[in-house]
Amino acid sequence: MPAPFLTAAVDRILKADVAQIERPDTIAWLLLALRACKAKYELVATAADRLVRFQQPDGALPVHPDAPAAHWPTAVAALAWHGLDTYAIRTEAAIRFVMRSTGMHWPRGDDEIGHDTSIVGWSWVNETHSWVEPTAIAMLTARQVTVPESIKSMTSDRIQSGVRLLLDRQLAAGGWNYGNTVVFRNSLKPLPEETSWALAALAPYLEREQVARSLAYLDGERSGIIAPVTLSAAMLAWSAWSVSFDAESMAEVSLAAQQIGGDYPIAMVAQLITVVNGRELILGNAVKP
Amino acid sequence: MSNDHGQNDSQDSVANFDHGSTTASRRTFLKTAAAAGVGGAAAYGLSRLSGSQREPVVILKVADYAARLKDDFLRGFRELNLTADYVGGRSVLIKPNLVEPHAGAAHINVHPLVIGAVIDSFRSLGAKSVIVGEGAGHVHDSYHVLHASGLIDVLADSKTQFVDLNFADIRPVANVNKATKLERLLLPTPVLDADIFVSLAKMKTHHWAGATLTMKNLFGIMPGSYYGWPKNVLHQNGISESIVDINAALLSAREGKPHISIVDGIVGMEGDGPIMGTPKEAGVLVIGANPVATDATCCRIMGIDPTRVDHISHAALNLGPIHASRQTQRGESIREVQTDFELLEFIPAHRKILGV
Numbered sequence: 323m324p325a326p327f328l329t330a331a332v333d334r335i336l337k338a339d340v341a342q343i344e345r346p347d348t349i350a351w352l353l354l355a356l357r358a359c360k361a362k363y364e365l366v367a368t369a370a371d372r373l374v375r376f377q378q379p380d381g382a383l384p385v386h387p388d389a390p391a392a393h394w395p396t397a398v399a400a401l402a403w404h405g406l407d408t409y410a411i412r413t414e415a416a417i418r419f420v421m422r423s424t425g426m427h428w429p430r431g432d433d434e435i436g437h438d439t440s441i442v443g444w445s446w447v448n449e450t451h452s453w454v455e456p457t458a459i460a461m462l463t464a465r466q467v468t469v470p471e472s473i474k475s476m477t478s479d480r481i482q483s484g485v486r487l488l489l490d491r492q493l494a495a496g497g498w499n500y501g502n503t504v505v506f507r508n509s510l511k512p513l514p515e516e517t518s519w520a521l522a523a524l525a526p527y528l529e530r531e532q533v534a535r536s537l538a539y540l541d542g543e544r545s546g547i548i549a550p551v552t553l554s555a556a557m558l559a560w561s562a563w564s565v566s567f568d569a570e571s572m573a574e575v576s577l578a579a580q581q582i583g584g585d586y587p588i589a590m591v592a593q594l595i596t597v598v599n600g601r602e603l604i605l606g607n608a609v610k611p
Numbered sequence: 612m613s614n615d616h617g618q619n620d621s622q623d624s625v626a627n628f629d630h631g632s633t634t635a636s637r638r639t640f641l642k643t644a645a646a647a648g649v650g651g652a653a654a655y656g657l658s659r660l661s662g663s664q665r666e667p668v669v670i671l672k673v674a675d676y677a678a679r680l681k682d683d684f685l686r687g688f689r690e691l692n693l694t695a696d697y698v699g700g701r702s703v704l705i706k707p708n709l710v711e712p713h714a715g716a717a718h719i720n721v722h723p724l725v726i727g728a729v730i731d732s733f734r735s736l737g738a739k740s741v742i743v744g745e746g747a748g749h750v751h752d753s754y755h756v757l758h759a760s761g762l763i764d765v766l767a768d769s770k771t772q773f774v775d776l777n778f779a780d781i782r783p784v785a786n787v788n789k790a791t792k793l794e795r796l797l798l799p800t801p802v803l804d805a806d807i808f809v810s811l812a813k814m815k816t817h818h819w820a821g822a823t824l825t826m827k828n829l830f831g832i833m834p835g836s837y838y839g840w841p842k843n844v845l846h847q848n849g850i851s852e853s854i855v856d857i858n859a860a861l862l863s864a865r866e867g868k869p870h871i872s873i874v875d876g877i878v879g880m881e882g883d884g885p886i887m888g889t890p891k892e893a894g895v896l897v898i899g900a901n902p903v904a905t906d907a908t909c910c911r912i913m914g915i916d917p918t919r920v921d922h923i924s925h926a927a928l929n930l931g932p933i934h935a936s937r938q939t940q941r942g943e944s945i946r947e948v949q950t951d952f953e954l955l956e957f958i959p960a961h962r963k964i965l966g967v
Contacts, residue, residue, distance in 0.1 A: 345778075445839065450844055453843075455751060505818065508887040513750055515751055549755040551755070587775065587778060
């Protein structure tokens with residue numbers, strides 16, 4: 323079946339001028355997308371080299387030099403470099419940073435908040451609480467990327483803590499949101515992107531019945547998932563749990579919506595193309611039979 | 612509930628409003644606006660909060676979203692002297708409150724038809740450009756919010772550009788108010804650079820802030836790229852304190868450029884806002900040129916004493932008038948539209964408002 327919007331999106335990825343891009347998260351997703359599209363190595367290397375410019379001595383890749391605490395692109399960068407031998411040292415430095423960083427946690431006791439605030443996960447920004455999406459992405463990265471021997475045991479512990487955190491933040495009726503469950507006696511509502519990341523991260527570690535309601539919630543949202551970032555996360559979740567879906571067809575619909583709302587930012591297109599053409603770069607072999 | 616005068620004062624020219632923080636800053640702003648020659652005779656930019664000048668706030672009775680909303684907004688803008696003379700040739704950025712999209716819970720967000728009407732209104736006044744910007748706080752993917760809320764169709768029909776403030780370019784801005792320990796705030800350049808900025812909020816209670824109106828709405832200009840999803844950096848520095856710091860920093864950084872405050876109270880939210888509360892039909896649109904005055908007026912409509920909402924009372928120290936005696940109600944009187952929004956005694960911020 324012809325897929326003109328998908329073709330145009332791949333073309334846009336291949337022609338992207340990374341030298342003009344100042345955000346490490348955008349470059350990381352572009353690098354992943356280039357690899358997913360089996361682009362010429364010189365394009366891949368150009369993007370990989372560009373990403374190096376953003377890495378700090380401690381291994382982190384913060385969003386902006388003016389905001390060193392906003393380190394969340396580091397995990398995506400590690401995924402993007404992983405498997406490119408020339409950048410092995412960069413990958414190792416990034417994964418070491420990710421494994422060292424934690425979200426803030428404190429003893430449970432706040433009656434207004436439903437989740438267990440003592441479980442250690444990952445945060446978006448240094449010195450803030452652990453939330454669903456950065457925890458899930460860190461877990462996926464830790465599973466996919468070659469972890470140095472010296473931190474393998476710690477990494478295993480961190481992943482197990484991440485599993486506990488995500489289970490704790492799962493809403494009783496199914497699904498996840500950004501990471502709150504009950505606030506002031508009210509159970510909050512799920513959101514599809516966050517639900518998807520959590521499901522994708524948990525697939526290697528849980529049985530289906532432990533997330534059955536969440537899978538059902540995501541399936542119920544299927545027709546309403548158009549935006550590329552949410553769609554790509556959903557595709558990862560469905561892949562991880564062996565739920566069937568037509569990646570190209572769904573991506574075509576998402577990209578066609580640009581006719582209505584204008585072009586998506588290139589990072590979003592890159593994320594979608596990565597998942598359509600190369601989700602093994604993120605999931606590895608983490609697919610539920 | 613505070614008293615209000617509920618009367619039109621024809622002597623107020625409305626032309627100027629003050630975004631200064633201290634008296635010295637207000638003097639600086641006055642000089643800046645004069646030098647800029649903003650807007651011809653009706654110099655929208657700043658005002659002096661001297662004894663005789665009162666901030667106007669317009670209250671419009673609007674029964675439902677099927678109403679001719681554009682006509683209502685144009686009527687409200689006229690009351691504020693926001694005319695084609697000033698808007699013509701200027702760029703406008705509208706920042707609506709879009710928290711989370713959930714089927715059957717449209718009262719969480721500003722109604723797409725309200726956003727569309729505001730867009731149309733500014734365009735009909737000759738704005739050079741009108742864009743919509745939002746940095747959703749709970750949803751990492753702002754485009755999902757656009758699709759799921761239906762706003763994408765309004766934007767498409769009106770050919771209006773959307774800018775995702777969570778990923779926009781930023782400029783560091785000094786924290787002039789310093790209620791938090793944040794030295795500076797990273798604000799999106801589209802918000803800073805727009806000639807006219809519009810904070811378009813929903814009329815809701817809030818379980819941490821007491822009420823969420825046009826000042827709390829500015830959490831949504833703080834890019835999640837730097838502040839997280841949710842914007843935890845701000846929560847950890849104090850929600851009320853952060854609200855005031857953001858508003859003060861933005862007003863200061865925009866150097867007196869117009870800052871319009873609009874509230875969608877046609878159907879608001881009471882109880883456990885900002886997400887899990889219940890719909891509350893207040894049947895109003897509220898428009899003002901000062902965020903403190905606008906939010907204080909909204910509180911009175913909601914049956915809330917604004918002096919008991921921490922961020923509004925704090926903001927009133929420097930950013931605008933909270934008391935009805937320093938405001939001029941145009942359009943409907945508060946008495947005509949007042950309707951108590953339910954507050955919950957088990958929520959501390961609500962208990963403070965209730966005085967229990």
